[in-house]
Amino acid sequence: MASESSDIPVVPERRIKDDFHHPYTPYDVQLQFMRVAYDVLSGGDGQVGILESPTGTGKSLSLICSALSWLRSYKKQQHEDTIAAVKDGMKDEPDWMIEQMLHRKREELVQRWQEREERLAKIRSKEGELEARGKKRRRIDDTTSRRRGKDIDEDAEFLLDDWNDDEAGDDPMSVFSKETRVLMESMGLGAPKKQDEDTEDDDEIKIFYTSRTHSQLSQFITELRRPSFPSSVPQIAETRAGDESAEAVKHVPLSSRQRLCINPSVTRLGSLSAINDRCTELQQSKSKEKCPFVPNAENLANSHRFRDTALATVPDIEDMFQLGKTLQVCPYYASRTAIPGAEIVTLPYPLLLQKSARDALGIKLEGNVVIIDEAHNIMDAVSNVYAAEIRLSDLRRARQLLGIYVRRFGKKLKGENRVMVAQVGRVVDSLSEWLDGALKAKTDQGIVDPNLLLKAKGADQLNLFQLIKYIQQSKLAFKVESYASHLEDEAASSGHKTVSSPVLHTLVAFITVLTNLSSEGRVFYEKIAATPPEVKLAYLLLSPTHAFSSIASSARAVILAGGTMSPFDDYKAHLFPSLASEKITTLSCGHVIPPSNLCVWTLASTRPTVAAGKTPPPGAGGDTFEFSFQRRSDKAMIRQLGLAILNICTIVPDGVVVFFPSYGYLDQVIAAWQAAATENGQGGSIWDRLQGKKALFRDMKGASSEDVLQEYTSAILGGDEQPGKPAPASQRGALLLSVVGGRMSEGINFSDRLGRCVVVVGLPYPNINSPEWKAKIEYIESSMLERLQAGDATSNGNAKLPEDAVAMAKQAARDFYENACMRAVNQSIGRAIRHQKDYAAIVLIDRRFGTERIRGKLPGWIRGGMQAGSEEKGLHGLMGALSTFFRGKREQG
Known part of the structure; x- marks a missing residue:
């Protein structure tokens, strides 16, 4: 059983432990989770539960x-x-x-x-x-499959059937x-x-x-x-x-x-x-x-x-x-x-x-x-479902395929088919012309007015809804691409090939999003480094509110559950904005591990603070850790970071995983560590000294993570098939440098010896100057102002905004921006502590982790394991805490 916790309510008489028919004896946190979920479902129509239970708690x-x-x-x-x-x-x-x-x-x-x-x-x-x-089991007789060959009846196979919009319905x-x-x-x-x-x-x-x-x-x-x-x-x-x-x-x-x-x-x-x-x-x-x-x-x-x-x-x-x-x-x-x-x-x-x-x-x-x-990424999931993009090369390929198809079947197309295929060509030409211009623009990315995309060739006069309906029901994309594939097969004389690039299907997906409400999303263009030069259009859904509303308004009850749901505010504001607060239940469960199995430390500076409750001012000789965009390139601070991680690797056994804000910053830090020798001349760069402590691995953007993970695991476990077994005295372990939001920050299990310490360097705020985030911030501010105006008009009978409405809207946007950062941090932290007997240290390196605002957005079980006043005690205090923590684990065997 998990240790008793004073903040867990007593199970009411109406529900004893067998009421939930759990196959095992449930932990206290499991009982708490099941009680709350049961109550949400029992609460009647329109109930919402946002429930957080750490990985490893069942x-x-x-x-x-x-x-x-x-x-x-x-x-x-x-x-x-x-x-x-x-x-x-x-x-x-x-x-x-x-x-x-x-x-x-x-x-x-x-x-x-x-x-x-x-x-x-x-x-x-x-x-x-x-x-x-x-x-x-019986197997299907593959003789039912048909190989396409030269004897195909092309008209029967690829020619569009007669289409009538009125009949299609x-x-x-x-x-x-x-x-x-x-x-x-x-x-x-x-x-x-x-x-x-x-x-x-x-x-x-x-x-x-x-x-x-x-x-x-x-x-x-x-x-x-x-x-x-x-x-x-x-x-x-x-x-x-x-x-x-x-x-x-x-x-x-x-x-x-x-x-x-x-x-x-x-x-x-x-x-x-x-x-x-x-x-x-x-x-x-x-x-x-x-x-x-x-x-x-x-x-x-x-x-x-x-x-x-x-x-x-x-x-x-x-x-x-x-x-x-x-x-x-x-x-x-x-x-x-x-x-x-x-x-x-x-x-x-x-x-x-x-x-x-x-x-x-x-x-x-x-x-x-x-x-x-796994609802921590539900807002991104909604946006991804409605996202679409298309490249200039896709459009050129689409025009080529349409040309090939029309040359073969054009004279046989009748009525609506001839008209609609021509309209598809006009849309492709208009989008291509706009992207040709964007390719020559001085800026590499920006927001696009969707009305301008279809200005050429008179494409803006077309009924896109009817065009999309035609392409979907006539199977135009499939027939055109299949015919092109058929020609390639004939030329190669090698049998049927898969259509490698469904560019017309990509086109349909993109023009479909152009019919969405302009207030909900934005279209962006971005140049891509390639030979020949490439540029793409991408549609981004700015808010999941409207897209999710059909679920939120229909279901009797909705439960969002995840291992790291904190902070909760965004789910309320952007998934259920109209739902009364009494309809929403939130829960952040503790972990099944005892408190002695977790050590959380905020490393704000290398030296203790001069006075209790105060932090040294920024820029004080690199003593203060603040990896903001303005300060993160400070060479002295990067060097102090390397020395801090070197000290951590000296004390922590087995695996240490360090998460950086971005791949670009990880590259910058590694370059600095490889170039800089220590002041006291103890030999070699920081990078060489880290390699002397542990086997060193890094995550690289675009590379496969599987090989790195396998090598990292082998360096720690060797031939040992029991991850929880103590490492032999000769085993030095491994250090893995990764990125928040990268491939190793979600879904990867660093349990037991693979993750005895997780280090988070800085706060990984998204690039607020990117066109996407500028659009998101603008949208949240404007939609918040609209809600405030609507609420004030309802209560006062007028449309006058409250005096602090603009400030409230700006704060809502800042909270959304900060919450996106903290959700990514919480996912990275969750890579450690995967079951009841696991233990690990978590080190948060940045003075901002010591502020109440940031701490309040960490999961409850992390806040519970935070060492009081750690942000004031410096690197020496951290080394003492880690030594005590791991010595105690060794003594327990």
């Missing part, structure tokens, strides 16, 4: 146990309310009739539950037998034939017109869980298989008391065609956009070569088997893919048939954050729960 399992315990309790209460409603509706009837009706209602409820569970139980049993016998299902749409609707795909027995669970509340990467979702699903939960049906729960496995968790994972498609002729295309287009093309009514795996009348039984097996086995994405291959039914479409019966649906960020993706999958958030894990 956050995923705590989320599972609290959320599914609440869900089963909620569903059980719904069943009871249904029975109570029947009773209330018959209060004027005789008692015997009421009892008979209630008995019949209970029997129907139980029978429906039992039939479903028995069906799933049989599937689980069969799956277990197959695994026990080691039977191999706005129905996202219009890409399918009428027969396919009817069948998919009957299976629960798309928007079914009526509810039948197979979709009766569609109204039941669900949990949609999302995380950043596929591997994180797989880890979550592994944890999902650990706990057991009681039935949600009251009678079953009573008759099978103590039987935690009475009702297994029903889970379905969703993913893209790129991960789930089992058609070799589609998957070999490589790019997601090409795969999507080819998939839908193979389902259109005029397609001569239908995909054999899409749900149809012939494989309907297998589609139902797919659904039931998925709900019976808690599968991950790989399981769904293999199941589809075994049953020869498309996992991408068949997985949707399991959504109505699922209790928890896992999916990656893009499929949840984009409304168009949710609509395509048939996901309805209304009344359901959304849990976003």
Whole structure:
């Protein structure tokens, strides 16, 4: 158990530890986390939880146990309310009739539950037998794949079908034939017109869980298989008391065609956009070569088997893919048939954050729960989902491909096709002309007025909405790029090749963002060092507020969870700006480690302060550490930094990881250390002396981090396969120089001997003079002024701004800027302390870490481990603290 903490509330009587059905004895911090998550879900519509639990505290399992315990309790209460409603509706009837009706209602409820569970139980049993016998899954006969050759009917393969805007409509299902749409609707795909027995669970509340990467979702699903939960049906729960496995968790994972498609002729295309287009093309009514795996009348039984097996086995994405291959039914479409019966649906960020993706999958958030894990980067994730860029070379290639296509098929294009292809060409020419001018400009980057991008060739007179709709529905990009690839194959006589550069798909993505509200985003241009010279356009979403609003306003409850969520203010201000403060619950959990396993120190200067509570003035002979943009090039301070890290490496065993503000500054510091010898002539540069203490490694921008990590690990562990085992006396360990926000600052595990000390050098503020950050700051200030004006008008009946409104707006922008810096710092700090028995020292080198404002934005468990007054004690004080800390660990064995 974790040590007792006075700030953790006592568990109420209504919830003992077994209420959450945790498979192990939970730590105090886990109980605290589960209680708060449960209360958020129990609070009614519109509740938001922003929950921070350090890595190594079992956050995923705590989320599972609290959320599914609440869900089963909620569903059980719904069943009871249904029975109570029947009773209330018959209060004027005789008692015997009421009892008979209630008995019949209970029997129907139980029978429906039992039939479903028995069906799933049989599937689980069969799956277990197959695994026990080691039977191999059936493989798809690859003869269904078609090799493109010289005998291709080019007109049938690449010529655009006749297109009529009026007929196409706005129905996202219009890409399918009428027969396919009817069948998919009957299976629960798309928007079914009526509810039948197979979709009766569609109204039941669900949990949609999302995380950043596929591997994180797989880890979550592994944890999902650990706990057991009681039935949600009251009678079953009573008759099978103590039987935690009475009702297994029903889970379905969703993913893209790129991960789930089992058609070799589609998957070999490589790019997601090409795969999507080819998939839908193979389902259109005029397609001569239908995909054999899409749900149809012939494989309907297998589609139902797919659904039931998925709900019976808690599968991950790989399981769904293999199941589809075994049953020869498309996992991408068949997985949707399991959504109505699922209790928890896992999916990656893009499929949840984009409304168009949710609509395509048939996901309805209304009344359901959304849990976003690894949510510290959710605002960046929203921006990335809506980001787009295009290069001048892409546009030139797009014009070349269009020219090739029109020369071959131009005379055969009819009606709207001829007009719309010409319009695409005008857009490409206009964008190219603007970028040609930008390439000759004196400045290397800047903000672009999107209205100017389409001034040439009369492109600004085009209806971009209609043009985008045409390209998407006609599959123009796919057909043009596929035809170009076909010509390349013929020329090379080497068979089919993947379309290497889907430039027309890139064009569609970029002109799509041009239709967004101008107040929400900005377009930037930037020159790129290349031969020949290159320049690009990039769209940046300045605020996630509008894009996230469809989630925030629809879901019954939203939980943002992460290991390092601090500081919390940005999530409230930019994801839930209109939500009342009483609807938002925040929590920063402590760690599962005892306080003695953590030593946090602020190194503000090399020497102790002259008077308690005061810091030496900046520039005092390099004694003060302040790595601001104005001072970070101070050679004396860089030298003192090297000596401080040299002293740290003398005392700290095994691995030391140092994080710098940027790759550029890391290069500058290394160059200074390699050139400068010590004043007292003790021999060699600081760089040489560091190499004498530990094996030295560095992260380089653009290089692979895997090799560096492997070499760093080997230097510490050697052949030892037990990271927690004490190092031998001859082992000197290693020093890794990395960058905040770089590849080693997130998702990398420096547990045990790999990270006995993490050092953060300076505060990694973004470049506030960059066009992107200038635009963000301007947007936050203006949007804050608008909110203040709207609020004042509502309360006072006028549009007069409060006197300090401008100051408040500027402060909001400064807070956002500083919070972006601190989130990056907190991620780097989180690389150490990965489990209950781990221990490490964390050294923050910069006097600003000693200020209350900055400390208040560190995670609670870091603040709790901070050595009081450390910023006043200098390097000598740090050496004493580290010596005591690691000596104590050696004595403990």
